[in-house]
Amino acid sequence: MNIIFTVLSIFIVWAIILYLIKRGGKQYGLEVMGPLLAWKTEKGKKFIDNISKNKIWKHYGNISILLCIGAMILTIYLILLNVIIAFQIPPERAPSPRLILGIPGINPAIPIGYGILALAIAIIIHEFSHGILARFGKVKIKSLGLLFLIFPIGAFVEPDEEQLKKVSRLKRSRVFAAGPASNIIVAVICILLLSFVFSPLINSKTSGVILENDIGDVSKWSIITEIDGNEISNVVDFKRIENNLTAGKFYNITFFKKGYETKRIIFGAYVGNVVKGSPAEESGLKKGYVLYRISRSNGSVELKSWEDFYKALNSTKAGEKIWIAYYFNDSYSNISVILADKFSFTNDEEDKGKGFLGIGAYGIEDVIRNI
Template sequence: MMSGLLIFLILLLIWISAIYIFRNKESDSFSLWGPIVMWKTEKGKKLIERISKKEKFWKGYADFGIALSLFAMFATFALIIYNAYLSFLIPPENAPSPQMMIGLPGINPVIPLGYGILALAVAIIIHEFSHGILAMVGKIKVNALGLIFLIVPIGAFVEPDEEELEKVSRRKRSRVFAAGPTSNMFLAFVCAILFSSVMMGMISPKVNGVMISGEVEGSPFDIAGINPWSAITSFDGVEIKSIDDFNNIVKNIEPGKKFNATIFYEGRFFNASIVSGLVISNVVKDYPAYSAGLEVGDVLLRINGTEITPKTFSQVMNGTGAGDTINVEFLRYENGKMENHSVFVTLADKYDYYQEYNPDANKEEYRGKGFLGISTLPMGITALPMDYYRNRLMHPLSDRHSFFFYIALPFAGFSPFPEAFTSLFSTPFSPSVFWPLTNTLYWLFWLNFAIGTFNVLPAIPLDGGYIFRDGVSFLTSKIKRKWKDEKVKKVSSAVTTIFSFAVLFVIISIILIPRLRAIL
């Protein structure tokens, strides 16, 4: 069966071939930009004219849009500056690639092709038609409108008469420019409500238990063939109804012992034999555990003869000091089975580690404490309540972290939702309809939000650049009342140019700075 990408590439090849054959048949209505066909038409003007007749409504809408655009402008500009600051701190390998900064399906790897093209087309059409409506409300001539094709329609455009646009008042002009991003943000808001309050509100977990959202490679669950987005419904014969039930079982569980777990995955139950224990999830390079040969996936058994559980691990380590040598016993999966191992490890200073890697979290009480240099997870899995993600997606504004999680769903592999994840929930109607509709609503939200907030940045040729220029012009004319209009225009254009280059510089720096740090 051919993948969606292969089908797209075949269609693209056919499309480019057709364009090459008919390349000499351009007209006033059709023109080519490489593989893109632009179709100009007078059709649709009457529809825009009819819509624009409710002038009072549209003027109020656009005035609100100017205020919204200015707020979003400063918020988005502050956010990209903050991201530029973070580029000095994040590891180079975690830096965003240029493709990740481009919100186009087929280029950005996190945007699915089908949902992305549909949502992008809707976003551009809404954006451009809003410009056209406010142009007509402001009595500005619309020269043409039309569609842009790349195999399928991927957008639309409206061309207000540029000379007339320059002659109207700042307020009328700003209304035209603010209309596009405002409509994108409004549609994003509507789709977010439908996605969160309606779609997420209608699903419910199929089983009681805990959800496995992630697991350590080489851990007992991984070795047993249990995948993320499985649900644990019982452990050691005890039914698990909540995350508290699971935590109470594992916090004192005997390490290295085999237990039976009942797993629910993709609609079916099965039993699995799991080796229990506290699993190493990360080993800090060049610290004691790393030097002693401990690895991710190892199951801790004993330290200096004391059995290690999630409860006792911190107690044991808090009783050690920097420079102490401890004996660590652990299990490692080798040759098709769990093998016992034992190593001696000389501990580092916990204070020194935090001072190097996380100084803000460092404490004086850490000075002189023993530090092994590992992170751990009980059973080697991240276990969450069954309704954890549903609740977070239903309430994205409950806190800052929930909002950014909501925005970053595609980067977390959640949109479109994995089939194994969706199989954990009951839906009010056919899942084959429910989940594509849910994914469509999310991508309509995401791309409209992205296009709306990006377009209000104070940089020409973005809409926000023109709104910003008119705002600077207005303030300058009020402060310097004796200046002539030509001087005011020059100053506002110069300030806008500076900000335009600043925005470009900041965006480029987010990509380049981590990579330059890696080289230097």
């Protein structure tokens, strides 16, 4: 409730600021555009005029066009590929919406400070590239500026629209392509610097695999280095060792985070989420339970990973009874569950008659990667 009140208060204050600026902010170069505030200035125009005189910008503009065409084709391919993949990912394995959005602070993989800095650099390079190619094409620049939505969220170079319409299609294309092409080029340069200049300078003292989710008492971003005294250098090592482990049993995991530690961890499929109204919820299964065996009338499957969990349930039918062995709160237990019809939860015709438990589960092998 306090968060909602704080957010509402901030936006109310912002609305009042916009109202006051709308009444008398033009003399300071301030202009209200809906919920956005634009600050326009002519500072920087001379710099763009001077730098745009070099004939190299003609070649840069042509390369930018080709680069953007290539990026457009690749983007369309990746979008189509993601559409296809999206239909193949089970709901319980779908990535969090926070991971899909590339916004600093919302996406946990993008730190706020570095994310905002990178965004600011990208915007400045993008807009100055548009401005330089516009001036090279003899198009007047009216102003430069920043966009605010409480905080700075963008920058712009405002060309003379009428002049831009009158120049040739090739010159317009150079202007439009320069911004995104510059961002692509800078991104490639940064990747090369990180790969070939900075990475060799990092002397990794710890080899192992990085944990990307919490597993028992071992928190994410820990580096697993040993299992029961067996050293681990990479994911291949981990899977080789895991083949000799038994689901439902405890093993000593040595890991490094702030220092080296060893903890006993049970191997199995860790429940990450439970679907509301599902048989899993009705049977009392909760996040944090560790499932280590699913039994059916025709046999049982040990659970060490999501793949094992999927294999155990993939051929089940709606109304079928299964038995689940699990560990939780320092004790082992078993429950029986009657599976629901998967169609009732997915509305997919192909799921009619299939068994549905209603949990998302993962093993250690599902949440590790090489350093």
